[in-house]
Amino acid sequence: MKRKLFVGALAFSLVASSLVGCGKKEEEGAESKEIKIGMFGPLSGPVSTYGQSVKEGIELAEKEVNAAGGIDGNKVKLVFEDDQANPNQAINAFNKLVDKEKVVAIIGGVTSGATSAAAPKATQKNIPMLTPTATEPSVTEVGGDFMFRACYLDSFQGKTMARYAANELGKKTAAVLYNVGDDYSKGIAQSFKEKFESEGGKVVEYMSYNKDDKDFNAQLTKIKGANPDVLLLPDYYNVVGVIAKQAKTLGLNAQLLGVDGWDSSELTKIAGDALEGAVFVNHYYQGDEAKEVSDFVAAYEKAYGKKPDALAALGYDAAKTMFKAIDDADTTDGKKVREALAKVEYPGVTGKLSFDENRNAVKSATILKVVGDKYELDTKVDPE
Amino acid sequence: MELVQQLINGLSLGSIYALIALGYTMVYGIIKLINFAHGDIYMIGAFTGFYFATTADMSFIPTLILAMIVSVIFGVVIEKIAYKPLRNSPRITLLITAIGVSLLLENGMRYLVGPDPKSFPSLIDESSHTFFGLQISNIQLLTLGVSIFLMIALEFIVFKTKTGKAMRAASHDTEAASLMGINVDNTISFTFALGSALAGAAGVLVALAWTTIDPYMGIMPGLKAFVAAVLGGIGSIPGALIGGILIGITETFSKSFEMTSRLSDAITFSILIIILLVKPAGLLGKVTREKV
Incomplete structure (x- = not known):
């Protein structure tokens, strides 16, 4: 019983002192x-x-x-x-x-x-x-x-990539393969499609997959049949790496385009050399001077x-x-x-x-290019 | 041409489902348990392969064999610890235990290795071959080859060996089999071992083809393989094969059209519902009456 009382008193005094402490600090606040x-x-x-x-x-x-x-x-x-x-x-x-x-x-x-x-x-x-x-x-x-x-915003990334593909790269046809279970991926895919078409391009395939899919051969075979100039993969690095690898094995030659979810040191470990030359939008470039x-x-x-x-x-x-x-x-x-x-x-x-x-x-957005297992600055795109 | 290409894609996906479905169907055949932890054994196989390949720098064949062995150990230990004490309990108790084991394996693995996906080392230099305008990668060929080899081996074990005979007898009637002098406990363990070995092999093959592995990778393929087993007729080995291939091809074709691509999983699982409604025993399953 005594012990309990002691602990209680100790706890009370601790709380009290911390309260006092707070009060003091606020008073001091007047100067600094x-x-x-x-x-x-x-x-x-x-x-x-x-x-x-x-x-x-x-x-x-x-x-x-x-x-x-x-x-x-x-x-x-x-x-x-x-x-x-x-x-x-x-x-x-x-x-x-x-x-x-x-x-x-x-x-x-x-x-x-x-x-x-x-x-x-x-x-x-x-x-x-x-x-x-x-x-x-x-x-x-x-x-x-x-x-x-x-x-x-997500949509800004999609629009930026569309403008870049249509104007800077001068591409005419595009395919999109996006994650239907993810708002981020869906949002970018949609804004890319709208912008690319309004810039005079044509989206020839607009395919999707589910959140936990690991096998993309079906969609990629279909996309390969349409032979697009560019292929947008708006998703995170772990999925994109797998898609890129399967795309390469299937012999798909489109220029790959990506978004900020690609930014990870794991990306090229997963994809091997399948992403060589691919470009993606990012927030900044580490090697920027x-x-x-x-x-x-x-x-x-x-x-x-x-x-x-x-x-x-x-x-x-x-x-x-x-x-x-x-x-x-x-x-x-x-x-x-x-x-x-x-x-x-x-x-x-x-x-x-x-x-x-x-x-x-x-x-402004930064566009990076995958070279080996590193990224290089490709260009910077200002908002419209 | 695209059609044939998609057929090949579906076949290589389906052979993976078939490998997993075989484990479901054999275990169900013998103790009437839907072993929901089976998909996680496949994950264990992939991770074992990953650690042998990265830390010991092993090549493909030893990695595959070691992954199968570790999967077998897991399968047998799970059976001994979790399922055997419940052999005479109601089936629902076993089923709930299986779900518990599945969660334990997933989250235990997550605790050990972390939630981030790991990239599986490429044990084989990937190359693709062109036959008459069709692209087939050596990994697809390997997946098909190893699956076919393992299925033939399984067929041999089940139909040509004494243990296989015991398995079939126990699956037919456990009690009668034990009265005839068959060691039912060992036979059940052996069945788990066989199924786990196939799942472990599937894990490594998938990790090779799809590059990334994570602790939750077994859930979806496990469920789809379960659908495949039910479609083929649960308890039937050739049924699991056919079911796996059919599910693989259905999934591939539904993914290849813009309209149905987002519905591919829904289509796969509605097959389960349709089968249960129309032909509950599955394509090759036998209609059995509950023994009273």
Whole structure:
């Protein structure tokens, strides 16, 4: 009994002291405030690599801004929450960040489903929220005025590839093979088809497959029969590698076109040499000689001992953009930061970033070419 | 010409389904269990092959044989630990256990190797041959060749050896077989071993042809092979063969048309429903009355 009492007293005193601690900090804030910014994303679970990459990018941005004296002299502190790419967890993470941690802004989520779930709360609570990577078109719509997006939309990738194939490569006929069980793949396929046809091209085959398919010989045989100039494969690297390999075995000669889901060091391991010369849209190019990019890549390599992928670059840009908006607003008041964010212009690693009236990023796309097991910069395409 | 090409594609896909379906059908024939963990044995085969090929740099034949051996061990151990204690329980208990084993294997493997797909090393230099305008890759030929070889071996074991005879007897009537001096426990283990060996081989063949493997790779092929076994008549070995090939060809053709391409899985599974409605015993299955 005595022991229980003691533990209880200890627990109480701990809670009390932590409360006192909080109070003190806020008082101190008058001179040098700590700016708390939240981040949520899948830090564990099947797509944890996405969340970890974004987190690393954001942490690098945090380190850099604090090393430079913070925002108007106030240190920045990032608080991370795990949503496991699950919409319910994302809402919990959002509530925890806003109600308990009292963050002034949020960078996240990382996956589209989780972001859409939490996005409406951003506008309800007047918390500016900026997703680095959710590409699903409706995210900013359902989120409302406080939901911003730092990457381009799926449809933009499709349109960019269509313009590139029709104008730069001068191709006339195209085939599309997309994943019918995935909105990302479907969205790109559709926007590519519309744009390619409006640019005067012809989509000769528009085929699909199911989410877990591994055998694509049937569709590829059909596509081969139509003999298209280009073949668009809008899916992630693990599927694209398999398709490319089977296409090569079947003797399909079309130029292969791809999207940002291709970006992985595993891609050419799976595909072997079947993707040689294929081109795909991406957010940035690691070997880009522009100063923003080379500085970022060097700093990231120093911090983590590896090359940053596109998600890390997007996370970094999103964090830096948010810092700039808070700096511009000269306050952490949600409404004012939102106004500043809507007007911000930031020369990021993934291209010069600003937001359109729907709070989506307007930025240029990079087209990369697969050479051996590396990528080379092919060209950059500006938005129309 | 495209039609013939699609037929070849379907045949090579179907031979994989047939290899898996054989395991379903043999196990069902002998203990009336739909072994839902069977598709995961196929996954185990692929991963074993992956580790032997990457860490020990083995070539195709030893990889295939070792993958089959490890699959056999898994199959037999699962039977001993999970199914044997339930031999006299209601069939639904066994079925639920099978689903549990399946989940255990999938998630256990995910825990061990992580959820990311792995790329299977190319044990054989891929090349494609052109016959009269048809493209056939050496891997497709290999898949067909190995499948046919294994099926002939199976046919031999089941119909020409003593153990095979015991299997057939036990499948006909377990109780009577045990009264005639057949060691039913060993025979059942042997059946699991045979089925698992075929599934393990299918795993390696598929990994070679489709390059990526992941812990959940067994679910879909497992289900389709199950449909194939039911289509051919569950319990019937030639039925599983025919069923597998038919499902492979149906899937390939439904995928090759824009209209039906997104429905290919729906079409495969509606075959299951139609068969159950029209000819519940399957194409080659015998109608059996429940013994009361």
